[in-house]
Amino acid sequence: MDTQGIGRRIAYWRERRRMTQQDFGALMGKSRRWVQDLEGGQRQSDPRLSLLEDAAHVLSVRLEVLLSDVSLTRRTECVDSTELERIRVVLQRHDVITGTCDDSTQGPLPIEILRRNVAYGWTAFQASSFSALGRVVPGLLIDANRAACRHEGDSRLAAYELLSMSLQLVEAVAIKFGDFDLAFTAADRSVMAAERSQDPVVMAAAARHLADAMTQHGQARAAMDFATAAAARLEPDLIARGADGLSVLGMLYLKAAMAAATLDAHTAVPDLLHQADEHAVELGVDGNSLWTAYGPTNVAVHRVAAYVRLSEGADAVAAAERIPDSARSALPRERRAHHLVDLARGLTQAGRREDAVSTLLRAEEESAEEVHCRPRTRQLVEDLRLLGTGSAEGRLRALAERCGLPW
Known part of the structure; x- marks a missing residue:
């Protein structure tokens, strides 16, 4: 057994759980010196399984996390x-x-x-x-x-x-x-x-996050109504605030569009995206006011996401192809990776599953966390496994293993 590796993993998780060696030792019924020796791989050549089970319990991790010889680098991602x-x-x-x-x-x-x-x-x-x-x-x-x-x-x-x-x-x-x-x-x-x-920009920013949460919580109709009501109420003040105001106003319409797509409201989605696009054109650039990454490109990637929610995969792929690579690459890393996962789902809906695997691997290169850790992305990996991916099966299997998924 790799005692030094186990010791390093225990030290990593102890620190991540914000425990001192003294605290961890007390919860294990041991001394601080005992913890130092354990983490240094010096306590014993073959730690008892029962001891490691106790350590896993105290650290709130699975036993296999302490036993695995996978690099800790990936463990830090989630x-x-x-x-x-x-x-x-x-x-x-x-x-x-x-x-x-x-x-x-x-x-x-x-x-x-x-x-x-x-x-x-x-x-x-x-x-x-x-x-x-x-x-x-x-x-x-x-x-x-x-x-x-x-x-x-x-x-x-x-x-x-x-x-x-x-x-x-x-x-x-x-x-x-x-x-x-x-x-x-x-x-x-x-x-x-x-x-x-009392700041309308912050009010609009909070409203767009609540609309997003409502949609994910199964309240898409209320989310769409809330986002559009917030936009109507705050619009004059937001327009007067320049880039900050236009960015959060546009995001309200994007979140309303995503709620409408969740409802399968095919006629409402284009209108809401159009309103978001108008504000992006008025803004004129891809900015990041209040961490919105808002601008014409973010509207374009939301259009892809909306088509995916409407199960219109071919339209999603076509919309993605119209986004210039230079514009997409200028988005924040989280947004780039998120978009590639949406595109992979659209490719899956369009029956292009080998391309979907390739796109997931591109997303993994952008942000391994978005692929390895996020439940919706892991579900897509599982869906592709069940559907079959032809010549891409080996690459998908390797990706599933990196995600910690069974094959």
Whole structure:
């Protein structure tokens, strides 16, 4: 047995769970020195299986994760259920639910520091560095709530803006990893915080995330109505705000279009996409205001996604072929990979399953996390296995193994 490899994996997961060696040792009924020896591969030449089972239990991982000789590099890619639960626990705190002050003697973070922390989280998301968010987000929520409670005047309004953006980040992460209840809770809270910020741009940003969460939560009709109502209410203020306002206004119409596609509302989808396209043309460039990646290219990739939801795979493929490679490559990594997965699903619907495998492999090159970790992408890999992929079967089998899927 590779005791040094097991020791490294235990150390990795202990640190990821934010445990000290002392804490881990106490939960194992051992000393800190014992933990040091175990992690260094010096405790014993052949650790007992029962000991490793206890360690896996304490670390909230499967036993095979500690036994596997797969590089830890891939293990860092996924936010797991334990980290999502830690975020949920923070959302269930009394102070975070009520927006009141906690009992900490620590003062609120200065607004500029909090703003940098929020920007770090969103930058990590767009770079597909998802595992970092599992560790960062709980503390970010507590800091943002404390700032909103304890700052005064304009600083308090700014703190509510940053609290809303933090909750929107939770929604985005939860959607990515298939926890739609958590996504809905976070998005609903983000709307309330945005309203208290009194900033129409933040209100629209929160509304588009709630519309997304509602759609994924099985409330697509309500999502479409909510997004279009928010757009109508806020449009004059948003247009006056320039690039920031146009970007979130356009995203509201894109989320409404995706909700309509979920409903199979074939006549509504083109109209909503057209409205989003008009705002993108008015904006004139592919930007990234409030981490929207909004512009003509993002409208184009949403058009592909909408066709896929309507099960019109051939139309999705045709729409994707009209997107210039240079424009697609300028999108954030998360958006590029997400689009390629949508395209792979469209190719599958069109019966081009070998091309679908090739496109999934391109998505994996862009962001292994989007393919290895995301439930909807893993399901596509499984669907392709069941459908058969001809000469691409060997490549699909290898991909399934990297995803940890049975063959």
